[in-house]
Amino acid sequence: MSQPSSAPAASHQDRPQVRTTLDRVPLGLLARVTDLSLEGLLRRRLLDLGFVLGAHVRPVRRSPLGDPTAYEVMGAVVALRRTEAAGIGVSYRDS
Amino acid sequence: MLDASTIASPGMPPVKPLQASRLALSGRPVVALAGNPNTGKSTVFNALTGLRQHTGNWPGKTVARHDGLCVSAGRELVLVDLPGTYSLLANSAEEVIARDFICFARPDATIVVVDATCLRRNLNLVLQVAEITPRVVVCLNLIDEARRKGIEIDAPALARDLGVPVVPAVARDGLGLDQLVATVLAVVDGQVVPQPVLPRYAHDVETRAARIAAALEPMLDGRLNRRWVALRLIEGDPTIIQSIAEQRIDG
């Protein structure tokens, strides 16, 4: 795609918008939190770490054994297991 | 202290179970040290207190507590190193301890150590502390590392946006720490009165909070920040009622 990188919120129709869960976002792509389907302590923990509605999250690396994955969120790097990341609904722009 | 969220009557004796250890008994001002994990909070603590430290556990908890004495320009401050937390929303024992200390032991000032390379997540905690007490001083640590990563932070602008003093520092090299202590002393003495700019929630939340805060007024006696307690009740935090009850009965 020849589009310059722009704010996901600003350009709705430029590229196909993929709605999925965080564990399925390819490494390096920027995603945006759309909903949290987790409950209880885990939900509160993730909110505290910045996985709030509308936050930008980017998977940056995977553990050598495949799980967990490290995500960049709010300027910090936080590792989540696949089961937990699967509870975070996101949308990202396919490139 | 002019802000609506002021905690009133600073002359009230601190509540017993959370008192800042033996070091505080002599009427020295008490300063809490808060911050995210990995922000260099203990570096700041060690640099300010040196070997004058006292280590123990928080009452009834398996969480280590460090108190220390900071001596500067003939003044002595008791520094209480709170557990490193991402928030004060009571999701863990550490967060309850940090919150209860700021809220009930009412330190004369609270330093929030902030990692300049990761400002967003750290400011979240600053805002939460400022919701409880206006007497906040931000220690903007690791500015050298931020610079290496190509981030320059405008400390005066940050102080303006937050409404509290911000002191840039490189704690590991001791840079900025004298200024930090001087600022803290100014806040303790009332020469500087921070007026935090607090986030405003949705209209429904704010009106409800105001209503509950009014209902709480005769009960809290000005001991606690009413708006903050009201907000905790609205969000359904189960630990706050328990903490208030414990404090009231013990004190």
Place this chain on the structure above:
Amino acid sequence: MADPKTMPAYLVRLQADASGLTIDGQDVRDHMVGTLYRRAEQIADACSHAAAGAASGATAPAPAPAASSRLRRKSWDSRLDDLLTAPLWGLLAMLGVLGVLFWLTLVGANYPSRLLGRLLFGLGDALSALFRAAHAPDWLHGLLVLGMYRSLAWVVAVMLPPMAIFFPLFTLLEDFGYLPRVAFNLDSLFRRAGAHGKQSLTMSMGFGCNAAGVIACRVIDSPRERLIAIVTNTFVPCNGRFPTLIALASIFFGGMGVAGATRGAIAATAVVLALVLAGIAVTLLVSRLLAGTVLRGIPSVFVLELPPYRLPQPGRILVRSIFDRTLFVLTRAAMIAAPAGALVWIMANVSISNTAGIPGGAVGGDTILSVVASLLAPLGRFLGMDGYVLTGFLLGLPANEIVLPITLMGYTSAGTLTEVEGLASLRGVLVANGWTSLTALCVMLFSLLHFPCGTTLLTIYRETGSRKWTALAALLPTAVAVTVCALVAGGARLIVAAFP
């Protein structure tokens, strides 16, 4: 109105009135945390600028600032992370780091240990001369110099150099920020074992001292997973056991004491590394066992921050590792070594048949120590060791450091610690008492897997507040140690029998 009794009830009523509020279909708490973060983000973006040259100066409201600045050029720490958490290299790097750590400790500690040994035992000889000159009774000289002083000298000579090398190096890794990467790399293994990913952090602390490792288990919030981490922490060899492992590996697998060759040091390092890996494997297996039986439950939340790497401060590291760790552990060991040395000297010199007589006169014969050792001998042989070693492990309960010295004291007929100046003479004593590579292997395995030391048990009791769990933390590892040693010794015997 402000009655403390009725207030909580009133607050509960207020809270009930407020419950169920939603903002734009969102739970009110989510709304509040979201608002806080939006404000934090807003302020952070308004106050941060790109530092160097080309920046436009004013705030360019970048919509995804985390993205733009970082994608263009990768910082050194993210490149380092690419390597240290890469599929194959990440794991190899981990092994490499651990290996280098052991190798430096092993090689670096050898010479100072010998020097210190010569110095301290020389001082002991001077003390002996002083006692003789003062015509002090034999038993007093024996108790104080041969018992207490020599145990103390041994512990200092054997423990101080490796600790003074290991602790600063470990603190360096810790301050650099490597440990969370280890947890990140290994989490999958711990998840499958039903344990918490942060258990690898508490295990890392255990390398220094198991009591410290047990305290470190506080970082695990779930009580179930915390107990698993506490009970299994002893499978990581602490600094009290490392010198023993290093000494035995050097003598029996590194050819050290015969000829100090680099190849030998590498072989010894490989043996120590293999033992540590075996300890990790046992940790995972026992964790799995616990998670499947007494500590069943659902795995808890795993959220781990990977903080940026930080250049460590050498001065701070030295102060912290030498004062907080090395001297702390050494003082504790020394305080136990001195009375234990006295006790063992008495046991080795008071003869059962001659208890009324003056101690110190017993030569060989039926001393308390030899009686105990011979009682334990069948079990010791069954486990590939002997009665004296087993006695050493039992008497070494207060501190693992003194296991080998006690054993040696039992071997020497005079009932006192021999002057062990370095590994060569140590090898001589051990071989003379029938040690083979198999004995050394079994002793090392037993040391790795057996019950935690007294301090650690006390810490476990304090942290769990439960006699039951403390007892389990002592019995379970012992059962594992006995099983493993019996299997190794029995297997070796079978092989020898099959291929004579």
